[in-house]
Amino acid sequence: MNIIRPTLLLNEEVCRANIRRMAEKARQLGISFRPHFKTHQSHAVGRWFRAEGVNAITVSSWAMAEYFAADGWNDIAIAFPLNPREHDSINRLAQTITLTLTVSNAEALEQLIPNLHHALRVYIEIDTGYQRTGIAPGNTREIDAILALIRSNEKISFAGFLSHAGHSYKARSKAEILSIHEASKAKAVAVAAHYRADYPSLIVSVGDTPTCSVADDFSGVQEIRPGNFVFYDVTQQAIGSCQEENIAVALACPVVALYPERSEIVVHGGAVHASKDLLKTDMGVMYGRVVRLQDNGWSRSVEGAYVKSLSQEHGIIHATDALLQSVKPGDVLGMLPVHSCLMADAMKAYQTCTGEHLAMMH
């Protein structure tokens, strides 16, 4: 691999295996698979999903919805609370594809309605414990207000309840993930049960990589929307969602300086490449693990080495003596991401391990 600058390497084989495993799991469970495309943001990777039979997707912004619609995706859900200011994009997309919005309060939907000219579906977002967005399951007054708005407008149909158990990212074992999954699912399923008599075809849509990777019981759930699993990362490994060999991306970083006296290697690869997301570990704060590049990919992570800090363009690696003795300025090391979604978003392109360039949004 000819690396000149920080380059986001993508192992296609590992990535396709991640996609196949999750698609197969959904098939076996008999539920819909609507993967979240915010992680990869790439037409090329999207087509690897299509090859596994995926035809409905999730995104987190209008720009992303427009980008994937341009590559032929015609069933797109926006899993982000409705911003009524986006009505032009909403109309443009709703005119041409099956569009599903996420409504997290009646106010936003009320503001949208006068500007809505095309048919769309709506999820009502339920907060099942993450406490980021969504309506508390017991707040039937707000849910009823949204359902009344939906009924008042013939262009809008009710798709079901959406939840995101994002608190699973704070888990540090499979047992913890499963416990969050059960509690979160129970809340979503109970809300759905309350409304199913009036809306027999409503669905329960859940989705986060930890629970979708680890749990097997999705009874009462009709759709999953995980995203990060396409690449996984060091955080998912720490949570217990994956093994290190499932991580499909690594940032190739030219080595620019060595400081053996403080056990540090400095690489070109900083906050604008990796993002400043961090993982707290027993060793302190970490911004990534360190791997050696190989002909068709990269090694297992180097024991004892980790990315200890990042400035705009610099990455500071805490290195072992063995690592320090085996590299010099002009070599290249790899960084496994703490958060692959943010690293991919920062890099805006991939290079596969066979040297192919894959474009991303923007």
Next chain:
Amino acid sequence: MNIIRPTLLLNEEVCRANIRRMAEKARQLGISFRPHFKTHQSHAVGRWFRAEGVNAITVSSWAMAEYFAADGWNDIAIAFPLNPREHDSINRLAQTITLTLTVSNAEALEQLIPNLHHALRVYIEIDTGYQRTGIAPGNTREIDAILALIRSNEKISFAGFLSHAGHSYKARSKAEILSIHEASKAKAVAVAAHYRADYPSLIVSVGDTPTCSVADDFSGVQEIRPGNFVFYDVTQQAIGSCQEENIAVALACPVVALYPERSEIVVHGGAVHASKDLLKTDMGVMYGRVVRLQDNGWSRSVEGAYVKSLSQEHGIIHATDALLQSVKPGDVLGMLPVHSCLMADAMKAYQTCTGEHLAMMH
């Protein structure tokens, strides 16, 4: 201002005043001003510097050097340790502009030399206390090795010693900044004194926004290279480098949900817009301050409100009751950056307060 999505607002008047103040300070001190353009990464903002008489600049990557060379900048320094793998870019630029590289070890320069075909200048990087990159001032063996390589090649000329007192970012008062400035400057000036007999025209180039904003004594220094001051940010305000009214950028974020029961407002504006850089305060970790948008800019920050967490697209604001009562979904709030360089890099475009779109690199 018609805001639909997260939009990086730039107050041209405040920004031009920041540029003018620093340019005037350098003029009065009688030293060269080579501002770092990694913060704004924009041809348009670069031209505001040109209007203040600036004709030499600093950047942190080859991509950035090529971007600014394309807008007529013909004296560019790369203040990042030489990566010899960049020899094609180095030759391309060295052929057409006055190019200055930063060399932080002999090994990298040795690898470059066989591939170098055009004239360039070299700074030797000295570590004056930040402990990120650069040669320890006492390590004359490494400095001598680099100087020997420079003398061995007629294309390379020695420009002087470069240092970056980045540890000033950890200061929390003007007194602390001044103390770091004095210690750091003394080390750089002493190294220069040691070599001045052999290189009478060598310069000492220093640069970081805190010391360049606060210090007045630059004796022995011939060039300053601050960058962040063009926009400043909440961190610089906390350090004591600026006042809040000097902050020239704010991220306009549509409000999508309110949670009065937990004193939170959720906006569209997350890690992919603001970056995950954070500031530790007495109230805990903060990702930005909150302002109200006004016709020609934004208000002072709302007392008691701050950005408490960010996910990929969501920003979670800790809000006061007064703020919660005065906004609703569909409104827009502003976020003052913790780190304006990373927010600008993430946003890739500006909108001035008079509605003009300013493009950035990429």
